[in-house]
Amino acid sequence: MHDVLPPDAARWKRLVDAFGTHFGRAGFAPIRTPILESLTVFARVGEGTDVVTKEMYDFLDRDGERIALRPESTAGVARAFVQHRPITPFKVWYASEHFRHERPQAGRYRQHHQLGVECFGVPDADLDVEVIVGLWDFYRSLGLESIRLELNTIGDAAARTRFGRRLATFLRGRVGDLDPEDAAKVDHHPLRVLDSKRRATVAALEGAPSLIDELDDTALAHFDAVRAGVRAAGVVGTVNPRLVRGLDYYTHTVFEIVSDAIDAAQATIGGGGRYDGLVEALGGPPTPAFGFGSGIERVLLACDGEAVWGEPASAVDAFVVSTGGEPEERRDLSLALRRAGLGADHAFGELSMKAQMKHADRSGARFAVIVGPDERDAGEVTVRDLRGDGAQRRVAADDLADHLAGERRGSRIAAGRPPAGGRSDTP
RNA sequence: GUGGGUGUAGCUCAGUUGGCUAGAGCGCCAGUUUGUGGUACUGGAGGCCGGGGGUUCGAAACCCCUCACUCACCCCA
Secondary structure (H helix, E strand, O other): OOOOOOOHHHHHHHHHHHHHHHHHOOOOEEOOOOOEEEHHHHHOOOOOOHHHHOOOOEEEOOOOOEEEEOOOOHHHHHHHHHHHOOOOOEEEEEEEEEEOOOOOEOOEOOEEEEEEEEEEOOOOHHHHHHHHHHHHHHHHHHOOOOEEEEEEEOOOHHHHHHHHHHHHHHHHOOHHHOOHHHHOOOOOOHHHHHOOOOHHHHHHOOOOOOHHHHOOHHHHHHHHHHHHHHHHOOOOEEEOOOOOOOOOOOEEEEEEEEEOOOOOOOOEEEEEEEOOOHHHHOOOOOOOEEEEEEEHHHHHHHHHHHOOOOOOOOOOOEEEEEOOOOOHHHHHHHHHHHHOOOOEEEOOOOOOHHHHHHHHHHHOOOEEEEEOHHHHHHOEEEEEEOOOOOOEEEEEHHHHHHHHHHHHHHHHHHHOOOOOOOOOOOO
């Protein structure tokens, strides 16, 4: 998180609104969970992960309880599911802030924001497909084209344990060849070594056992169904056998969606997968689940990289300009227009008409409403079109609100709907 | 946690081996246009050169400390 000023901040709202609408159409409802959670909620799900062990903002509160600022949202939503036991399938979406104590860089912040989706109670591969394709379609609806899916399966807990043991045995044989950072993970978290990018480790992984060999028929069938489903939906992607992901709770399907338009090291704009064991680990009944998180800051970086956002329309219909009267006249006319349901703004202080017109132009308003001695005497105002050819017309002061409302309706009809399936700059 | 880079006008940046009142473009304000923005021309305002200390006749520039921002590693969204 960094400061986000206008007009950029307006993009956040538009993005969140578009996301809620998109997944709302698929039956997902918004959920809100606390930023503060008991440390145990996270400790139980990520014992071997940097996110939980090294990067968490945690502290003792006044009662001596260990509290954490959430580093991600899945654990908190799962905790809420366990606590309230809603009927399944329980399908929710959220936009939430997360905190990780790490050095900031492009696309990585100590406070970052994610759009996310979680679904509890559905074991079917169809759910995996729907959610992945749903996220893919969301990105496409923003206008993003340089994106691709990376997909993998890591099997169930038993397969992971078996594979972890085999992999650890393999790695111990060549621990000297590994990067020291990775060598330290061999005993307690061998799977994390797999997706290391360090050169020495990558070379030493030549000939390493493959997790796919540990999968039983059910797991293989599940993964095949996911692959077939996303391919049939036209998603561009590849299977990446090295994709493991950073949180312990994942089982079976894991995925990331990467943008090639981000000119920085952090190019994953969304990632997630299946976590069939998490609810049980938090004290609930065995419950399959699937979800993802997508970094708002990174999605916006990708949008910048592909230049897909247009200028947001101003909510100001009319900018009031007056000369020869009292400055309060502008305030009072603006208030009257707002009470009539219109957007209205004006400049403050003693400014020349020219200067006021400049403010009007910058405001983004469609019309300038000009009140000078002539209009005042006639009980009229001049309405000037600032976006078109500058056409002006005199309107009776009493009819101004109706006139502007009529203009607004007219322009909305004229704008129409964007072509279906096309690139849109107004998500 | 580790390593690099940058801090000069509102913004983006110049500033030659230390040497006159520190510059440009954009933006802003005003005028050309005594009732009209967005174009053009003219003029103007605006800077403890991030902060502190030091070296020197003299520091935006050199040294030390500090703060902020930024990029990469690691990790992840």
